[in-house]
Amino acid sequence: MLREVSEQGSPMQRERALSALVESGQFRGVRQELADFSTRPSSREPGAAKQRVICHADYQTRLPGHQVRGEGDPATGDTAVDEAYDGSGATFDLYRDIYERNSIDDRG
Structure with missing residues (x-):
């Protein structure tokens, strides 16, 4: 169209x-x-620790943008950033603890 x-x-x-x-x-x-x-094979061992990275695209279409919070960093005070960080951690825990997988496709 x-x-x-x-x-x-x-x-x-x-x-x-x-x-x-x-x-x-x-x-x-x-x-x-x-x-x-x-689809690339994971270099991480199954059951590896969380390795979260939250990025901000600065209202642009280019991804991934710049990192605003990484694994172990303190809360930023930005609600969206902190919710993304906490939510991705909860998702990781769900796959590991409930589904006994290390990711959605179990490839890490």
Whole structure:
């Protein structure tokens, strides 16, 4: 649909459609990179300790952004950052303690 609008729409519609296509392509690229990363064999032993890293993208589309909190760091006072940190720890504990896995795919 966006390709059609980028070819047949008004100048403003074409500009917006092209912009959306570019951003969509960037997101697809990031998703592919993450998928490639997630299928690599883990270098960590099963049952390894938590290694959380929370990043902030500074309201941009480039990922992963810059690190705002890492494993063992004190709370930042930023509610979203601290909730992400605590929530990822709870998820880790759930997979380890309840599902007896070291990750969603059990690859670490």
